[in-house]
Amino acid sequence: xxxxxxxxxxxxxxxxxxxxxxxxxxxxxxxxxxxxxxxxxxxxxxxxxxxxxxxxxxxxxxxxxxxxxxxxxxxxxxxxxxxxxxxxxxxxxxxxxxxxxxxxxxxxxxxxxxxxxxxxxxxxxxxxxxxxxxxxxxxxxxxxxxxxxxxxxxxxxxxxxxxxxxxxxxxxxxxxxxxxxxxxxxxxxxxxxxxxxxxxxxxxxxxxxxxxxxxxxxxxxxxxxxxxxxxxxxxxxxxxxxxxxxxxxxxxxxxxxxxxxxxxxxxxxxxxxxxxxxxxxxxxxxxxxxxxxxxxxxxxxxxxxxxxxxxxxxxxxxxxxxxxxxxxxxxxxxxxxxxxxxxxxxxxxxxxxxxxxxxxxxxxxxxxxxxxxxxxxxxxxxxxxxxxxxxxxxxxxxxxxxxxxxxxxxxxxxxxxxxxxxxxxxxxxxxxxxxxxxxxxxxxxxxxxxxxxxxxxxxxxxxxxxxxxxxxxxxxxxxxxxxxxxxxxxxxxxxxxxxxxxxxxxxxxxxxxxxxxxxxxxxxxxxxxxxxxxxxxxxxxxxxxxxxx
Numbered sequence: 001x002x003x004x005x006x007x008x009x010x011x012x013x014x015x016x017x018x019x020x021x022x023x024x025x026x027x028x029x030x031x032x033x034x035x036x037x038x039x040x041x042x043x044x045x046x047x048x049x050x051x052x053x054x055x056x057x058x059x060x061x062x063x064x065x066x067x068x069x070x071x072x073x074x075x076x077x078x079x080x081x082x083x084x085x086x087x088x089x090x091x092x093x094x095x096x097x098x099x100x101x102x103x104x105x106x107x108x109x110x111x112x113x114x115x116x117x118x119x120x121x122x123x124x125x126x127x128x129x130x131x132x133x134x135x136x137x138x139x140x141x142x143x144x145x146x147x148x149x150x151x152x153x154x155x156x157x158x159x160x161x162x163x164x165x166x167x168x169x170x171x172x173x174x175x176x177x178x179x180x181x182x183x184x185x186x187x188x189x190x191x192x193x194x195x196x197x198x199x200x201x202x203x204x205x206x207x208x209x210x211x212x213x214x215x216x217x218x219x220x221x222x223x224x225x226x227x228x229x230x231x232x233x234x235x236x237x238x239x240x241x242x243x244x245x246x247x248x249x250x251x252x253x254x255x256x257x258x259x260x261x262x263x264x265x266x267x268x269x270x271x272x273x274x275x276x277x278x279x280x281x282x283x284x285x286x287x288x289x290x291x292x293x294x295x296x297x298x299x300x301x302x303x304x305x306x307x308x309x310x311x312x313x314x315x316x317x318x319x320x321x322x323x324x325x326x327x328x329x330x331x332x333x334x335x336x337x338x339x340x341x342x343x344x345x346x347x348x349x350x351x352x353x354x355x356x357x358x359x360x361x362x363x364x365x366x367x368x369x370x371x372x373x374x375x376x377x378x379x380x381x382x383x384x385x386x387x388x389x390x391x392x393x394x395x396x397x398x399x400x401x402x403x404x405x406x407x408x409x410x411x412x413x414x415x416x417x418x419x420x421x422x423x424x425x426x427x428x429x430x431x432x433x434x435x436x437x438x439x440x441x442x443x444x445x446x447x448x449x450x451x452x453x454x455x456x457x458x459x460x461x462x463x464x465x466x467x468x469x470x471x472x473x474x475x476x477x478x479x480x481x482x483x484x485x486x487x488x489x490x491x492x493x494x495x496x497x498x499x500x501x502x503x504x505x506x507x508x509x510x511x512x513x514x515x516x517x518x519x520x521x522x523x524x525x526x527x528x529x530x531x532x533x534x535x536x537x538x539x540x541x542x543x544x545x546x547x548x549x
Contacts, residue, residue, distance in 0.1 A: 101229045102221055109278035110214040110233070111240040112271065113173055116180055117153055117207035117494075118241045120268070121146075122248025124200075127261035134261070135193040142193070145200050150498050151318055152204025155311045157494040161212030161487025162353060166302065168286030169216035169487065174279055176209020177272045184268030199265065208491070211237070215490035217283060219483055234478060235420020238470040243413050250402065306353035309342040314495065321499075324506040325513075354492070355485060365480040365489065367542040368473055369496045371429070374531050375469035376500030377507070378436055382408075382462045385508040385524050386443075389516040390455075393448050404452065408459045412467030419471050425479070426543045428472030433539040435464035436532035443525045447518060476546055 124131075128142045164172040183202030190196040214237055222228040255263045316335040320328060346352035359366050387405060390396045396404065419428045442458035473493070481489035511523040 100225045100227055102218070102233050105278075105282040106221070106284075107233045107236050109275055109283055110173075110210075110217060111236050112275045112278070113177060113210035114214045114237050115240045115244040116177075116210055116268070116271065116275075117157075117204075118245035119248045119251075120180075120203050120207055121149060121153070122245055123252035123255075123264050123267075125248070126253040127256045127264055130256060130261045131193075131196065135196075137193050144197050147318075147322070148197055149200045149204040150501070151315055152201050153208050154314050154318060154495045154498040156205045156208030156491075157212055158310070158354070158488045158491030159307060160209040161216065161489070161491035162302070162307075164209070164213040164216045164487040165484065169213040169220065170279065170283055170286045172209050173213040173217070173283070174276055176206045176213065177275050177279070179203075179206025179209070180268050181272035182206070184265045184272065187265030188262050188269075190265075203265075203268070208494075211241070211494055212487045212491040215478065216487040219478070219486045221284065223483065229423075230478075231423030231475065232421055234475055235416065235423075235471055238474050239413055239416050239420065242409075242416065242467060242470060301351075303346075303349055303351060303353040306342065306346050306349060309338055309345060310354055313338040313342050318498070318502050321502045321506050323509070325509045354488065358482065358485070362480060362482075364542050364545065365477065367538055368476045368480060369493065370538065371432075371469070371535060371542065372473050372493055373496045373500040373503070374535050375432060375436070375465060375473065376497045377504045378439075378528055378531060379462065379466040379469070380501045380504035381507060381524055381528060382439075382459065384504065385512070385516075385521070386459065388508070388512065389446075389521045392516040393518065393521075404456060405459060407456055408463040408466075411460050411463035414467075415464060416467040416471050419468055423475065423547075425472055425475040425546045428468040429476065429539050429543045429546075432465055432469040432472055433532070433536045435461050435468075436535045437529065439465060440525050440528040440532055443528075444522070446521060446525075472543075476542065479546055 124145055128145065131145065132138060132142045160172055160176060179202055183199045183206055186202065187196055187199035190199055218230050218233055218237075222230050252264050255267065313335060316331050316338060320331040320335055342354070343356050346354050346356045383405070387401045390401045390404065418424070439458065439461040442461060445454065445458070477489055477493055478486070507524060507527060511527075512520040
């Protein structure tokens with residue numbers, strides 16, 4: 001293929017068709033490595049060409065030495081292209097030279113923003129008693145500090161994803177960070193429990209923006225860069241959420257012991273300032289509204305009725321499932337009525353908040369949501385149910401239980417790294433499904449006299465479930481969700497995460513009753529075995545068509 005060069009340049013500029021990005025050669029040299037003096041060519045620069053292209057120089061500057069110099073061999077161009085790709089990927093060994101990755105500056109602020117929700121979910125757990133003492137409130141009142149954030153997050157995450165797609169993900173990301181700062185400041189100076197609950201609601205709404213908007217930002221960046229490699233960035237988001245969620249409990253205890261419970265709210269303020277600064281500097285700006293609408297159809301109005309029906313459905317479902325030991329059937333009836341109304345409304349909407357028609361067609365994405373719910377139900381049963389059994393039946397202290405569970409959290413983060421780095425999506429899902437059966441089977445060995453080293457070994461297996469389950473399902477959603485709906489899809493995945501957490505608390509309550517016993521633990525284990533078998537059955541069909549192994 002012949003390409004004609006155009007305007008003159010002091011340094012030749014080569015464009016590769018695969019990326020449309022320039023690779024600038026050193027001053028005074030050309031694609032064949034010769035200098036202007038050697039070839040007699042001082043004119044045009046070379047524009048778009050592929051590794052097999054031959055460069056044709058216009059006749060007004062064509063000379064025989066120049067012609068032979070410009071008939072560039074494919075090997076020379078491939079070397080130049082490889083150098084260009086190495087520059088873009090910062091020379092990481094073992095990476096596809098064609099791939100382009102976002103880089104750490106792009107990733108770090110997204111990691112920080114998406115981590116604020118899990119850390120605020122867990123950091124307050126060790127301070128509830130102190131807060132109750134401050135405001136003379138009992139456990140029934142302080143538990144609202146936990147429930148309201150879960151509820152606001154379950155509703156807020158898909159909502160923020162929708163707003164990100166309409167108004168721009170970077171804008172919504174920064175607005176969410178700002179709300180986190182407001183909630184943290186309000187909680188720090190709160191003089192009564194209702195004000196503190198309001199602060200937690202604001203924190204729930206603000207932190208809900210982090211993850212879905214980060215997914216939209218990554219998806220848009222990949223759409224603008226051919227041969228984009230986003231596996232490392234997606235893995236970093238998942239690992240950051242795991243690590244901060246695991247660190248929330250001990251961090252909250254340490255901070256509260258050092259400076260009182262208010263510091264668990266105040267810590268959000270410097271994190272927000274740092275996050276906003278990094279986002280404004282390192283995260284690409286959203287395109288202007290005119291440019292966004294020029295590339296696609298003009299945005300329709302927000303589906304407010306759909307949002308309201310979705311919020312009512314989720315709220316009634318969470319409150320009903322939160323206490324199955326004393327079921328409130330009117331809430332269940334309300335949930336079913338709202339769910340039917342939501343489905344009927346969204347099927348008629350031109351631009352629905354939750355595209356139920358797409359979910360019915362996209363069975364792979366629906367299966368991913370089911371896997372997420374089961375995975376987190378398993379993980380939270382271990383995190384809260386097993387720890388309760390270890391304290392009440394084995395007689396371990398809170399510190400002892402924390403140390404026993406620490407290897408599971410560490411292993412979850414460590415095993416996630418290679419799978420995220422090499423984008424091993426299917427392998428992560430298969431390993432999660434296998435561990436979901438092996439782990440509960442191992443728990444059947446647990447009694448009040450089981451040696452500690454066996455407890456540590458078996459619980460570490462659940463690190464595979466919590467670690468690779470997040471990595472695999474997040475990568476699956478990224479591939480399965482339509483590009484225009486990835487924000488809502490990512491938010492819905494977090495909603496199913498909270499649904500799994502609430503179901504786990506109900507299962508624990510039903511199994512243990514007033515006290516954690518061996519019999520109650522075995523009831524939980526047999527339930528987890530059944531759920532693990534379901535996960536093992538549905539995983540192959542959902543993972544079969546995913547890219548990478």
